[in-house]
Amino acid sequence: MTTCSCLTRRRALGLAAFTVLLAACGDKPGEAQSLAPVEIDRSTSCELDGMLLSDYPGPKAQIHYAGQDKPAFFCDTVELFNTLLAGEQVRPVRAVYVQDMGQASWDEPKGHWIDAKAAVYVLGSKRHGSMGPTIASFAQEADATRFAGEYGGKVLRFADIKLDMVDLSGGALHDTRM
Template structure:
C-alpha cells in the first residue's frame, strides 16, 4: 500500500512539473534567431522566445512576427510549453528592447499594422504587457491593438516586401 501511495505522489509531482510552464530566459549575446540564425542583439525591435516540449532551451526569434508565424504556421512539430515576447512598454528604446523584460504572449496586447519594421526588416507586431501602453503606441505609430488569438494567421504568414528599415519615433 505504501508503494502505491508513493507511486501516486511521484506521478502527480511529475504531471505538475510537466504542466508548469518554464520561466523566460535572459537573452544573451549568443542567442540566435530560429529562422535566420543571426545574433539577436544585433537587430532592433521586440524579440520572442518559445519553449518547446522535449527541448531544454527556448528557441528565439529576431521578430515577434516570426514567432507568431511559427506558432500559427503548419511547420511546428513540438508542443509549445511557453511563449514569451519583449514587453516594449518597458523597453529602453526600439534599438534596445531589453534582455529580461519578457511578458507572456497569451496575456500581451499586440499592435498590428503599425508603420514599424522589426529586426529582420519585415513589418512588426509590437507586444506590450499593458493595454494603455499598447494603445499609446498605436496612437503614435498607427495600427490596431489586439490579443494573440485575434491576430489573423494571414497577418504573419503572408509574404511581405522588405523595405528600408523604419523605426518608431
C-alpha cells in the same frame, strides 16, 4: 474540392493543432523553473534564420517546447506568430514569451519578458523590427493604445492575430523570390 475550401480547411486544421499544442501545457514536477523566460545575450540567435537577436531593434520572442531544454528564440514577433500559426507546427508548446515594449527599449530591447498569450499587440505600426514591419507587444493595453496613437496600427489580442497577417514569404523587403 476548390482551392478556397482547401485553404480554409488547412487554416482550420492549423489553428486546431495550435490550440491543442497550447492546451498541452500542464506542468510536470520540477519543470516550472525551466519554463521561465531566458534572457538573450550577444550570441543568442534566431531559430529560423540565425540572425543575432541583440543586433536588431524591436520585440523578440521565445518558445519553450516540451522536451527541449533551451527555448527557441525569434528575432521578430512576426516570425513567432508565423511559426505558431503555420499548420506545420507539431512540437508541443510549453510556454511562449514576448517582450513588453512598454518597458523595453525599442532600439536595444533587453528583458521585460511577458506571457505572449496575455500580451496586447499592435499590428501595422510605422516602427520596424529586425525583419521590417513587426508586431509590437505590450503587457498593458494602455501602452499598446498609446503606441498605436503615436506610430499607427491596430491593437489586437493574441487570438486576433491570424496567419495571413504574418506572411514571411517575401522577407524584410517583401521580395517574393525567396
